[in-house]
Amino acid sequence: MTAGANPICESLVNDRQVTKFGVAEVDATGRALVLVGITEIVAGEPVEKIRPVCDSAGDVKLFSNTAAALSAAKRAGVGDLAVSVVAFVKAGTVGDPVKALIAKHKAIKVEDSNAAKGATTIAAKVSAAEALGWDNAVGTPEADEYADLVLRDASVAEWKTYTAARLVTLTASLTAAGIDPVTYAASVAP
Secondary structure, three states, rough: OOOOOOEHHHHHHOOOEEEEEEEEEEOOOOOEEEEEEEEHHHHHEEEEEEEEEOOOOOOEEEEOOOHHHHHHHHHHOOOOOEEEEEEOOOOOOOOOOHHHHHHHHHHHHHHHHHHHHHHHHHHHHHHHHHHHHHHHOOOOOHHHHHHHHHHHHHHHHHHHHHHHHHHHHHHHHHOOOEOOOOOOOOOOOO
């Protein structure tokens, strides 16, 4: 909204040149307010001001939901003007950090295992291709396949390097939090 701009009565909106029309949900129940851009002449120059819509008593109007606020756009006759809608973001809870850390550790262990399997599989293919001489068969389909295997090997190796490093980090975090990374039981202080 434009600082210091007073609200505009809903009944007046359709009599003004509306340059913007927006709806903003203000609470978890879905109540919404309408903001309109109105061009006004200030010191001889056109200036766009973003103003909230109010009722006939001058109170900023809260519509029961977004659909009701959008119907105000129809009543205002904004035509094909794009209407922006900003939904209310409900605050959420993040939960127990220890449980989250354990869940992430379990997930990265599985991913690291999968990366290890992938790395072993592709490394075996690269070795087999080299044993067949595909690495020296310049200009042949075998050489093209070998080049593809080398690229895939690099991709899987990058993945494995990431998962291994992430596993080390999460294991250290569990240990620092007093959780055994093997059993996920809380460590007992001596």
